[in-house]
Amino acid sequence: MSEPTYFDLVYAVVRKVPRGRVTTYGAIADYLALGASRMVGWALNHCRPGDGVPAHRVVNRKGELSGRHHFDPPARMQALLESEGVEVVNDCVVNFKALFWHPEEENDK
DNA sequence: TGTTTGACCACGG
DNA sequence: GCCGTGGCCAAAC
Structure with missing residues (x-):
């Protein structure tokens, strides 16, 4: 058990994403002050369904x-989003701007 | 140990 | 408004 890695930080933030909301790699990177949004995607690359990390958000x-x-399958992502009430068309989140969630916004409030 | 890649973003033309 | 390039940091080879 070593010190938390970048994925662990990303996992924590993604887990905080409330249901029916979506966030962006840049928002997570900015919140964690990573400065590299690529790391967020890279971290999620090692993400697994068993981690309970809703990467589809x-x-x-x-x-x-x-x-x-x-x-x-690839369509799983859209299916999960639609299951949460997020409308997805053409592999794009509808009202993305409205459904956009920022890590600074407390989900439990 | 150095190089390459990676679910990206911001900026410039 | 669209396309191209640079940058960013960390892990894998």
Whole structure:
């Protein structure tokens, strides 16, 4: 058990994302002051369903399901979002701007 | 140990 | 408004 790695930090933030909301890699990177949004995606790359990390709630700044291809099956990501009430069309989150959630916004409030 | 990659973002033309 | 390039940091090879 070593010190927490970058993925652990990302996992924690993604887990804080309330249901029916979506966030972006840049928001997480900015919240964690990573300065490198690529690390967020890279961290989620090692993410697994067993970790309980709703990676499907994480999209790029365009609101597009950029990481859907890393899901199994890829359509799983959209299915999960729709299951949470998030409308997804053309692999893009509808009302993305409205559903956008920032780590600074406390979900439990 | 150095190089390459990676679910990206911001800026410039 | 769209396309191209740079940057960013960390892990894997």
